[in-house]
Amino acid sequence: MLENKVTYIVFVIVIIAALVLDLGLLSKKNKAITIKKALFQTGFWVLLSLAFFAFLWVDKSSIIATKYITAYLMEWSLSIDNIFVFILIFSFFKVRESDAGRALLIGILLAIVFRILFIALGIELINRFHWIMYFFGAFLIYTGFKLFFQNEEEEYHPENSKVYVLMRKLFRITDVEPNGRFIISSKGKIFFTMLSMVVVMLAATDIVFALDSIPTVVSLVREGPDVPFTSDDILVIYSSNIFAILGLRSLFFLLRGAVDKFDFLQQGIAVVLVFIGVKMLLEYVDIRISIYISLLVIVVCLVASILLSIYKNKETNTIPRKDSL
Numbered sequence: 455m456l457e458n459k460v461t462y463i464v465f466v467i468v469i470i471a472a473l474v475l476d477l478g479l480l481s482k483k484n485k486a487i488t489i490k491k492a493l494f495q496t497g498f499w500v501l502l503s504l505a506f507f508a509f510l511w512v513d514k515s516s517i518i519a520t521k522y523i524t525a526y527l528m529e530w531s532l533s534i535d536n537i538f539v540f541i542l543i544f545s546f547f548k549v550r551e552s553d554a555g556r557a558l559l560i561g562i563l564l565a566i567v568f569r570i571l572f573i574a575l576g577i578e579l580i581n582r583f584h585w586i587m588y589f590f591g592a593f594l595i596y597t598g599f600k601l602f603f604q605n606e607e608e609e610y611h612p613e614n615s616k617v618y619v620l621m622r623k624l625f626r627i628t629d630v631e632p633n634g635r636f637i638i639s640s641k642g643k644i645f646f647t648m649l650s651m652v653v654v655m656l657a658a659t660d661i662v663f664a665l666d667s668i669p670t671v672v673s674l675v676r677e678g679p680d681v682p683f684t685s686d687d688i689l690v691i692y693s694s695n696i697f698a699i700l701g702l703r704s705l706f707f708l709l710r711g712a713v714d715k716f717d718f719l720q721q722g723i724a725v726v727l728v729f730i731g732v733k734m735l736l737e738y739v740d741i742r743i744s745i746y747i748s749l750l751v752i753v754v755c756l757v758a759s760i761l762l763s764i765y766k767n768k769e770t771n772t773i774p775r776k777d778s779l
Contacts, residue, residue, distance in 0.1 A: 533701070630645075
């Protein structure tokens with residue numbers, strides 16, 4: 455028990471120190487984040503995540519460390535899909551470069567709070583009603599097939615979001631240029647700016663994605679449907695989620711200009727979701743897939759989808775246009 459407390463303490467200290475370094479030294483308020491800085495910060499969070507993987511390998515065991523890195527890769531890949539929606543939100547609200555970093559930070563911190571609550575609720579529900587995992591398995595298969603065949607016409611539109619419509623009805627929203635502010639006062643009344651709307655929509659978007667990611671990670675970490683969660687399992691679920699989400703901000707600025715370069719990433723993620731869903735349902739007939747196989751499937755699907763996207767873009771760029779013939 456003491457050993458687990460020490461691990462949690464190390465995790466919390468690492469997260470706090472990393473946030474102080476990232477926000478206090480590597481980032482400045484109301485300053486645009488360049489591609490170079492985003493690359494540096496993304497590398498920082500990835501290396502930190504790998505360092506925690508090494509710590510778990512030494513402090514816990516190879517199996518716990520493998521569960522963590524598998525869950526982290528899964529969360530990281532789902533986060534990339536999440537970023538595409540974030541980009542649409544920022545584009546719709548015409549968020550200035552100098553305001554984007556701060557809005558993302560607050561939205562991501564809110565997302566972490568909701569993730570912690572949802573993970574706690576999910577673990578409690580699964581411990582009490584283990585059959586709910588089969589429902590989640592079927593849901594992931596459905597989501598995976600839907601995502602695989604989803605086309606560009608079904609793109610997310612922020613103005614049609616229920617959160618957007620609800621906030622417009624319940625709160626005073628101003629279209630005045632926020633200049634970095636989330637709330638402004640005018641004629642004795644308080645108004646929420648579009649920047650505050652962005653923050654709420656970022657958090658709400660992550661809640662929707664959590665419906666896929668949390669069951670997925672739980673399935674990867676848990677030993678079986680009738681096996682209760684151990685403290686190590688809970689540590690892996692929380693740490694993989696938090697590390698992946700904290701790296702979202704820098705990853706957003708890194709990938710923002712390359713969203714159209716990963717045409718097949720969506721399909722790669724979809725295949726992984728279907729695989730995890732099938733894995734969850736197979737547990738009903740006492741067939742369990744090793745965490746090492748799960749890790750291999752995730753890596754192969756992601757790498758293959760990225761390489762295929764790069765190859766397609768290369769082929770498209772090398773085809774001569776008709777007007778050049």
